[in-house]
Amino acid sequence: MRVRKLTFAALAVAAGLSLTACQNDDGDMGKGEPSSAATASSSDGGSGSGSSDQGSGKDSGGKNSGGQSSGGKGTAAGTGSHTNSKVGKCRTDQLEITASDNTIDGDPDNTVAVTFKNKSGRDCAISGYAGVDLKTNSGALSAKRTGEQAPQGILKNGESVAFGIHYPSNTSGGSGVRITGLVVTPPDETKSVTLAWPGAATLPVTDGSGSPVQVGPIGSAGQGG
Numbered sequence: 001m002r003v004r005k006l007t008f009a010a011l012a013v014a015a016g017l018s019l020t021a022c023q024n025d026d027g028d029m030g031k032g033e034p035s036s037a038a039t040a041s042s043s044d045g046g047s048g049s050g051s052s053d054q055g056s057g058k059d060s061g062g063k064n065s066g067g068q069s070s071g072g073k074g075t076a077a078g079t080g081s082h083t084n085s086k087v088g089k090c091r092t093d094q095l096e097i098t099a100s101d102n103t104i105d106g107d108p109d110n111t112v113a114v115t116f117k118n119k120s121g122r123d124c125a126i127s128g129y130a131g132v133d134l135k136t137n138s139g140a141l142s143a144k145r146t147g148e149q150a151p152q153g154i155l156k157n158g159e160s161v162a163f164g165i166h167y168p169s170n171t172s173g174g175s176g177v178r179i180t181g182l183v184v185t186p187p188d189e190t191k192s193v194t195l196a197w198p199g200a201a202t203l204p205v206t207d208g209s210g211s212p213v214q215v216g217p218i219g220s221a222g223q224g225g
Helices: 002-066 068-084
Strands: 093-100 110-118 129-135 140-141 161-167 177-185 193-197
Touching: 093 177, 093 193, 110 177
Parallel strands: none
Antiparallel strands: 093 110, 110 161, 129 140, 129 177, 177 193
């Protein structure tokens, strides 16, 4: 009887261990399933991130096309660049060109100011030196450049810019060289305009070594030669 009791006891212990092992296996399997689900969830999350990235791409595209956010700035920058590329040079026919006496008492030379007014209906670029020729009773006389720096500039529609023509006074007591007209050619242009000369009537006679007339760059009206 003792032997049987021991045997039953052993069997009971074995059965208990077996049941515990089964429960542990079930528990491990249960733990494994959530792990798999978490992996799938993580994978879905990654796919979701990809969709979010794509969505962000669509949003960016929407913003670009809508002219807002960075897309709007890009459009604005592009528009600015496009606008700059559209600013052409000021053409003779687009400028109202006038001349006036601008001599200031005490200056060593006389000055005539030539003004360019932009009447084109758009902004235009103008810089450098205009071509200047004086018509005289002795023939055409071309003005020399002063050599001053000529900065780049944009002449807005309706606005004006001027430059100076500088020439010596005829203090010789003689008749001198009579000036009959002024021919002006805007920078980078070939078409000229002829204006009435608003300055002193004559120039002193020179020895022919060079022109006594000088022209300053665009924007230099009133500056000495």
